[in-house]
Amino acid sequence: MLTKRIIPCLDIKNGRTVKGVNFLDLRDAGNPVELAQFYAENGADELVFLDISATEEKRKTLANLVLHVAEKVNIPFTVGGGISSVEDVDVLLQCGADKVSINSSAVKRPELINELSAKFGSQCVVVAIDAKQVDGEWKVHLVGGKVATELNLFDWAKEVEKRGAGETLFTSMNNDGTKNGFANEALAKLSEDLNIPIIASGGAGRMQHFADTFKEGKADAALAASVFHFKEIAIPELKEFLNDEAILVRM
Amino acid sequence: MKSKEQKSSPVGGNKGGLVIINYGAGNIQSIKFAIQRLGFEAKLSDDPEEIQQADKVIFPGVGEASSAMKKLKATGLDQLIPELTQPVLGICLGMQLMCKHSEEGDTKGLGIFDVEVKRFSNQVKVPQIGWNQISNLQTELFQGIKEQEFMYLVHSFYAEKCDEMISETTYDVAYASALKKNNFFGVQFHPEKSSQAGERILDNFLNINI
Numbered sequence: 001m002l003t004k005r006i007i008p009c010l011d012i013k014n015g016r017t018v019k020g021v022n023f024l025d026l027r028d029a030g031n032p033v034e035l036a037q038f039y040a041e042n043g044a045d046e047l048v049f050l051d052i053s054a055t056e057e058k059r060k061t062l063a064n065l066v067l068h069v070a071e072k073v074n075i076p077f078t079v080g081g082g083i084s085s086v087e088d089v090d091v092l093l094q095c096g097a098d099k100v101s102i103n104s105s106a107v108k109r110p111e112l113i114n115e116l117s118a119k120f121g122s123q124c125v126v127v128a129i130d131a132k133q134v135d136g137e138w139k140v141h142l143v144g145g146k147v148a149t150e151l152n153l154f155d156w157a158k159e160v161e162k163r164g165a166g167e168t169l170f171t172s173m174n175n176d177g178t179k180n181g182f183a184n185e186a187l188a189k190l191s192e193d194l195n196i197p198i199i200a201s202g203g204a205g206r207m208q209h210f211a212d213t214f215k216e217g218k219a220d221a222a223l224a225a226s227v228f229h230f231k232e233i234a235i236p237e238l239k240e241f242l243n244d245e246a247i248l249v250r251m
Numbered sequence: 252m253k254s255k256e257q258k259s260s261p262v263g264g265n266k267g268g269l270v271i272i273n274y275g276a277g278n279i280q281s282i283k284f285a286i287q288r289l290g291f292e293a294k295l296s297d298d299p300e301e302i303q304q305a306d307k308v309i310f311p312g313v314g315e316a317s318s319a320m321k322k323l324k325a326t327g328l329d330q331l332i333p334e335l336t337q338p339v340l341g342i343c344l345g346m347q348l349m350c351k352h353s354e355e356g357d358t359k360g361l362g363i364f365d366v367e368v369k370r371f372s373n374q375v376k377v378p379q380i381g382w383n384q385i386s387n388l389q390t391e392l393f394q395g396i397k398e399q400e401f402m403y404l405v406h407s408f409y410a411e412k413c414d415e416m417i418s419e420t421t422y423d424v425a426y427a428s429a430l431k432k433n434n435f436f437g438v439q440f441h442p443e444k445s446s447q448a449g450e451r452i453l454d455n456f457l458n459i460n461i
């Protein structure tokens with residue numbers, strides 16, 4: 001049977017990991033390749049690299065990083081952060097990325113989703129959606145939740161699927177950073193509305209939160225950063241826990 | 252780091268090496284790197300002569316079936332591949348193109364495997380993305396791989412169960428996640444992305460002698 005996926009997310013700036021990862025016995029804690037290898041060897045099902053740098057050399061640095069990750073890491077990985085054209089994606093896929101994740105650029109120009117899925121196949125197009133619940137309505141936000149749009153989360157998610165996204169990564173800005181659990185109600189509705197896999201993001205704090213998002217939120221995968229990077233949750237233990245909760249995971 | 256098993260022999264044979272068919276459809280870099288991690292070198296090529304002389308051939312593929320088939324036809328590879336006599340491994344769309352026909356774009360395949368490729372129903376999420384299990388494992392391709400091992404899969408279409416099936420997976424229906432006929436192998440999953448077990452399958456392929 002298909003298993004639920006656990007996905008650590010690595011924030012990257014100028015080719016280095018941003019968040020503290022000093023718990024690991026790595027020679028170089030800021031080296032994304034070493035961190036990726038550590039996670040791959042310790043039960044992660046996939047990895048996401050989110051590039052938050054804003055330099056001129058960004059494209060080149062990111063492509064170079066992707067090449068080094070692909071060389072060393074034997075599980076799939078997604079690359080996101082500032083990707084806005086077919087050419088950007090072409091370079092990253094050629095360097096060995098399995099999927100790319102687009103966010104603001106898809107909101108600004110939704111045709112990009114069609115173009116990418118037509119050229120590279122929907123399987124490598126992840127559309128990330130950041131949304132915040134404002135007065136009872138889920139509104140899509142941009143720039144890490146800072147800029148509100150008029151788009152309704154569920155309408156946008158359906159459009160994203162129709163345009164050819166292979167997966168969607170939903171981050172609840174209300175939950176992100178709270179460590180109080182994922183936005184399971186919205187996630188469950190997304191899962192009902194859409195027929196593509198949904199990755200839950202934002203709010204992971206305890207192992208129970210992962211079980212909840214798979215059961216109540218009907219998520220296909222769960223993404224988290226700090227709980228893994230600060231070793232608050234170790235993936236092998238998390239998987240044992242989920243297995244005991246009768247949730248299918250790769251052991 | 253866990254220690255890797257020692258490699259017994261170079262890519263069976265000794266002249267043409269391993270060639271990954273490069274026809275502009277897919278993530279070939281990952282396959283090349285996985286082969287490197289096993290201690291071998293792979294050549295990327297679309298040159299018929301080079302492919303013909305290889306000791307082993309990997310036929311990758313990601314994307315849409317009919318456009319990939321067009322690319323094969325444009326270079327005459329659709330004629331060449333079924334004629335190959337050395338071990339050939341089709342991966343993902345590569346495996347599907349080796350079948351008789353695919354529902355995707357109503358595409359006539361290379362006809363190596365006598366099986367139809369169909370789309371998953373909307374009873375399940377499509378594409379299937381993630382780790383699923385392989386069982387009923389047959390042939391030396393799966394030597395050292397345990398039943399119910401997990402492999403990484405990304406696909407919307409699947410090969411039906413058939414006589415040529417050497418591994419079975421269930422999603423929506425039970426289907427063939429690997430096929431074999433004579434010197435031709437095909438796997439729906441991505442061994443190059445399936446952790447150590449996937450690398451073992453690639454290694455097994457590299458050590459096959461026909």
